[in-house]
Amino acid sequence: MIDKKPIISLRNITKSYITGSAECQALKGISLEVYKGEFVAIMGPSGSGKSTTMHIIGALDTPTSGTYTLNNKNISAYSEDQLAEIRNQEIGFVFQAFNLLPRTTVLDNVIRPMMYGRVPQNEQTERAFECLRLVHLEDKASNLSNHISGGQIQRVAIARAIVMDPSMILADEPTGNLDSKTSHEIMTFLQDLNKKGRTIIVITHESDIAAFANRIILLKDGLIISDKENNRFIAKK
Amino acid sequence: MNYVQIIRSAIRALRGNILRTILTMLGIIIGIASVILIISLGQGASSSITSQVSSLGANLIFIVPGKQIPGRPPSASNSLKYADMLALADKTRMPDLGDVSAQVTTQAEVVTNGQNKNASILGISATYANINSLEMNQGEFISPEDESGYSRVAVLGPDVVADLFGEDAHPIGETITIKSRSFRIIGVTKAKGSVGFTNPDETVYVPATTAMKVFLGQDSVQAILAQATDAKKVDETQEQIIAFLLDQHKITDPVLADFTVRNSKDALSIVNNVTGLLTGMLAGIAAISLVVGGIGIMNIMLVTVTERTKEIGLLKAIGAKRKDILMQFLIESIVLTVSGGIVGIILGISLSFLATRFLPIPFVLQPSAILLAVGVSTIVGVVFGIYPARRAAKLSPIDALRYE
DSSP states (O other), rough: OOOEEEEEEEEEEEEEEETTTEEEEEEEEEEEEETTOOOEEEEOEEEHHHHHHHHHTTTSOOOEEEEEEETTOOTTTTHHHHHHHHHHHHHEOSSSSSOOOSSSSSSHHHHHHHHHHTHHHHHHHHHHHHHHTTTTTTTTTSSSGGGHHHHHHHHHHHHHHHHTTTEEEEEESSSTTTTTHHHHHHHHHHHHHTTTTOEEEEEEEEEEHHTTTEEEEETTTEEEEEEEEOOOOOGGG | OHHHHHHHHHHHHHTTTTHHHHHHHHHHHHHHHHHHHHHHHHHHHHHHHHHHHHHOOOTTTEEEESSTTTTOOOOOOOOHHHHHHHHHHOOOOTTTTTEEEEEEEEEEEETTEEEEEEEEEEEEEEHHHHHOOOOOEEOOOOOOOOTTOOEEEEEEHHHHHHHHHOOOOOOTOEEEEEEEEEEEEEEEEHHHHHOOTTTTTEEEEEEHHHHHIIIOSBBBBBBEEEEEEEEEGHHHHHHHHHHHHHHTTTTOGGGGGGEEEEEEHHHHHHHHHHHHHHOOOOHHHHHHHHHHHHHHHOOOOHHHHTTHHHHHHHHHHHTTTHHHHHHHHHHHHHHHHHHHHHHHHHHHHHHHHHHHHHHHSSSOHHHHHHHHHHHHHHHHHHHHHHHHHHHHHOOOHHHHHHHH
């Protein structure tokens, strides 16, 4: 099930921010590879560089040095609009908060990436419904995004994340705003998608969330301090 | 991204904060409504004057004494004689001219039975009624015999009759006194309403010959009115008159002519120039309010961009390019100004329709004014929306996502 060729390959990635006169190095040289079908959790305390790693893997930001190869494309030096296209085609995002457009229906939220991705308009609604069905929300399609629960919002975000059939789903603290029961539910959804062959990367600081993944990468002070298989599969309990 | 989808999402965003949207639109609504109102009233006034002037007939030619240089006040002169009028009226010499009338005016107190009224006294030829399409309500108009015989007869406008004798009076045969000379009333004209700056209903008509002799003591006239027989040949006829009068006055160089010939077309273009200038000036002032409205839009759009920073971050994360964000906010401001413009057009049309009920001008609605208003409100949307939209488009996705 795991491919030989990595979809994500980070080589000596560094990222520095200049705040005033001081330069702050958030990433000090990170190298990692993610293969198709993997479920990776990136963990670390705040300030460890996990958000910066998420931004770079998510093509939201470019590294100061090092190369990032996504699906055989070196996107380290892509322009902003090229990165936008990569995000649209290759990456499905699930954020902690502010996942959905306000005043907009669930259906239109799921349709959005297809509007930017030049999907023919007559296919858009059908594809959106297909993805909503996967997260059991097809009956909420015409609800406004501010009229559904927090767990439902995350499920809509998952539906939107897969609607462009991306190479990976990148979830940044997807359960950060949820109670533990709903968190469990959301993680089970992600796990199911992973079992269907989707590559998933979750950024989290909670170990019981990371426990859903089959590989856990630990960051500290801008460096990877451990990267190993996850032995305790919660799904088996 | 599809424009219908962008417009739909723009309308959704604008409806999300409906009070703010309406308040922002108000600037555009007032601006467009006042431009429409002013243009519509201006054109109404202009068309009303035009129809009044052309009711005089397109073939009417005025001859006034003195050389009139454009931009200078007309020089008073007594170079135009009654004899010139008689010569022009001679069909054997001027076959292309129809009716010709002399005209002298004076302002005087008209007295009868202790009643008096200040009226304009118009000394004219018998042909005047025909030239000006004056119709008689009672009695007869001044006859050629009255004119040649220096008769002391007068024809009154209906308002003069009402003031001196009361409404519905029959003053034929009564006597009025003008400048201590008595005149016998031989006719009353039908009510006509004011034409340009004169009101025939407030006028007392007497034979030009009588007026010249008893009131002015001169043999010169203030104007000669002439009708070209063919309305299409007015310009040619005008040239003939000039040549004829130059010959009559023994002037060889046309530059030295001591009279001026104009036709009603010339008079019309002067009137239209004036109303056009006035309308343009007022519309310009109204346009300033559009600029103010536009600045209000820019202000609100900047606030909106700041408020929706996280939304912009999210849209960029799921694949919106700079152009997509730019278009979204630009279209939002265009939707704002165009819908304000449409409301403004409706308001402006209703107001000008209402105003024309109470003003003596017709309701004129030119499609070009509406097109102009829609065009202008679109331009205002683009001009004042582009800066906020560019600000939104330039946001970096992570800064936008992180924004609190």
